[in-house]
Amino acid sequence: MERLQKVLARRGVGSRRKCEEYITAGRVEVNGRIVRELGSRVDPHRDEIRFDGQLIAAVAMIYLLFNKPPFCITTREDPGGRPTVMDYLPSSYQDLHPVGRLDWDTEGLLLLTNDGELTYKLTHPRHQVDKTYRIWTDKRVGKEEMEKLRRGIKLEDGWTAPAVVKKISPGLLEISIHEGRNRQVRRMMSALKLAVNRLQRIRMGNLELGDLPAGEFRELSSQEKEQLKALFCSS
Numbered sequence: 001m002e003r004l005q006k007v008l009a010r011r012g013v014g015s016r017r018k019c020e021e022y023i024t025a026g027r028v029e030v031n032g033r034i035v036r037e038l039g040s041r042v043d044p045h046r047d048e049i050r051f052d053g054q055l056i057a058a059v060a061m062i063y064l065l066f067n068k069p070p071f072c073i074t075t076r077e078d079p080g081g082r083p084t085v086m087d088y089l090p091s092s093y094q095d096l097h098p099v100g101r102l103d104w105d106t107e108g109l110l111l112l113t114n115d116g117e118l119t120y121k122l123t124h125p126r127h128q129v130d131k132t133y134r135i136w137t138d139k140r141v142g143k144e145e146m147e148k149l150r151r152g153i154k155l156e157d158g159w160t161a162p163a164v165v166k167k168i169s170p171g172l173l174e175i176s177i178h179e180g181r182n183r184q185v186r187r188m189m190s191a192l193k194l195a196v197n198r199l200q201r202i203r204m205g206n207l208e209l210g211d212l213p214a215g216e217f218r219e220l221s222s223q224e225k226e227q228l229k230a231l232f233c234s235s
C-alpha cells in the first residue's frame with residue numbers, strides 16, 4: 001500500500017504537494033469514494049483512482065537528459081512566444097516537464113520527465129541535489145575570489161552555502177552547489193565583479209552531461225534511473 005498523493009504524483013497528475021491540494025479539495029476518488037484524508041493509502045495495482053472524474057491509469061515513466069542550448073526558456077510554454085526547451089523535443093515527449101530551471105542564457109544538463117514524484121524530490125530544498133556548473137569568465141580568477149566562492153558569498157537573499165570550486169584554466173571554473181536559488185551562480189560571480197561569458201551545467205546528482213551535443217537529448221539508462229531513485233526516492 002502506498003500513500004495516495006505519491007501514486008497520483010507518479011502517474012503525472014502533478015507534484016506531490018499539488019496532489020495533496022487536489023486530495024483535500026475533494027477532487028480525488030478511490031473506488032468511487034471521494035478521499036480527502038492525506039494519510040490515505042491505496043493499492044496502486046488494484047484500486048481505481050480518479051482525478052476530476054477521470055481514471056488515472058499507470059503511465060510509463062520517461063526520463064530524458066537534454067543538453068539545453070542557450071537562448072531558450074525552461075518552461076513548457078511561453079506566453080511571450082520565446083523559444084522553449086519543448087521546441088527541441090518530438091511530439092511523443094510533449095507531456096514531459098522540465099525538472100527545475102536553467103536561465104534563458106544558461107546551457108547544459110536539464111532533466112525532463114513525467115514523474116511528478118521524482119520532480120518533487122529533486123526540486124525540494126530538503127533534498128539538496130549537487131549541481132556542477134562550468135563558468136567561463138572574462139578575467140583570470142584569483143586565489144582570493146576562489147576562497148570567497150568556496151566559503152560562501154553574501155547575496156541580497158543571504159549567504160550562499162560553502163561550494164566546491166575548481167579552476168580548470170585561468171578563466172574557466174567548475175563550481176558545485178546544492179542550493180537552487182534564482183540566478184545563483186551568476187549573482188555569486190557578479191558579487192565578485194566577474195562577468196560570466198558562458199554558464200553550463202555539466203552534472204546533477206548522479207547524472208552527467210558528457211558529450212551530448214547542444215539541443216539533443218537521450219533517455220536515461222536503467223542504471224541511471226535506478227541510481228536516481230535510490231538517491232531521492234527512498235523517503
Ligand code: URA
Pocket residue numbers: 101102103104106182183184185186187199
Ligand atoms: N545559476 C545561475 O545563475 N543560472 C542558472 O541557470 C543555474 C544556476
